[in-house]
Amino acid sequence: MNTLSTQQRLWFYRILTLLVTAILVHLLAVWAAPRLIMRMVLNGAAAQQMDMQNKAAFPPPVTASSRSVVMPSPDLLYSVCVFDVSSGPVRVTAAPKLTSYWSIALYAANSDNFFVINDRQAANKPVDLWLVSEGGNASQHDVPAGSTVVVSPSSKGFLLMRVLTGNYEAEKDLVEPARRTLTCSPT
CATH class of the missing domain: 1.20.5 (Single alpha-helices involved in coiled-coils or other helix-helix interfaces)
Known part of the structure; x- marks a missing residue:
């Protein structure tokens, strides 16, 4: 050997x-x-500056000098919310009523995307989401009729709404009110 x-x-x-x-x-x-x-x-x-804890925030449009996100798209307007379902459900509503693209994406605390809805899926109807923890705190509250219950895999997470705009200055009067229909609030 x-x-x-x-x-x-x-x-x-x-x-x-x-x-x-x-x-x-x-x-x-x-x-x-x-x-x-x-x-x-x-x-x-x-997050502290925009005060987006369980409420929607509306960052300014992206410009060539914007770098808070790597390679941001100047064709998109963003709306954001940090949600926390540890104390109870968080209700997210939006009614963009746009014929162009928009989406709402939810991200868990580990950056996993766990829910998305866009203009095609919503079919021009308002979005009404009832975010709950995995423990199922939805049963402790009356979920409004028409709300979609979404279970968050983490107690805290991030909501990102994107609204497409080809020319912000020309479409400002249409897209700004649309993105500002987003609400994010504890119930």
């Missing part, structure tokens, strides 16, 4: 240590990075 020399054992342990370290760093980055990014989105300076 061949036994490894001291030099071979040393290289074996070095390679093993390097592989284990690489695997641990990779797993930690894949797990931790989305959570850290979302923590900054949910609790960071921009």
Whole structure:
């Protein structure tokens, strides 16, 4: 039976240590990075400045110098809300009534997108969402008729509404009121 020399054992342990370290760093980055990014989105300076905790906020239109989001689209207007369903349901409503594209997307605290509705799915009807925690706090309250119950996989999350505008200045009177129909409030 061949036994490894001291030099071979040393290289074996070095390679093993390097592989284990690489695997641990990779797993930690894949797990931790989305959570850290979302923590900054949910609790960071921009969230504090726009005061978007369980209420809709309407950032200014994107310009060539906008860089709060990497490569933002100047063809989209954004509306945002940080929701917290730990104390009870949060109701989200919107009635954009636009013939062009719009969407509402919900993101969990780990950045997973767990719900989306857009202009085609809504079919020109108002959106009425009743956000609840996985514990099912919807049963503790009367869900309004016509509301869609959406279960959030985390107690805190992020709502992003996008409204398409090809020429903001020309369409301002149409798209601004449409995006400002978004409400996000605890019940």
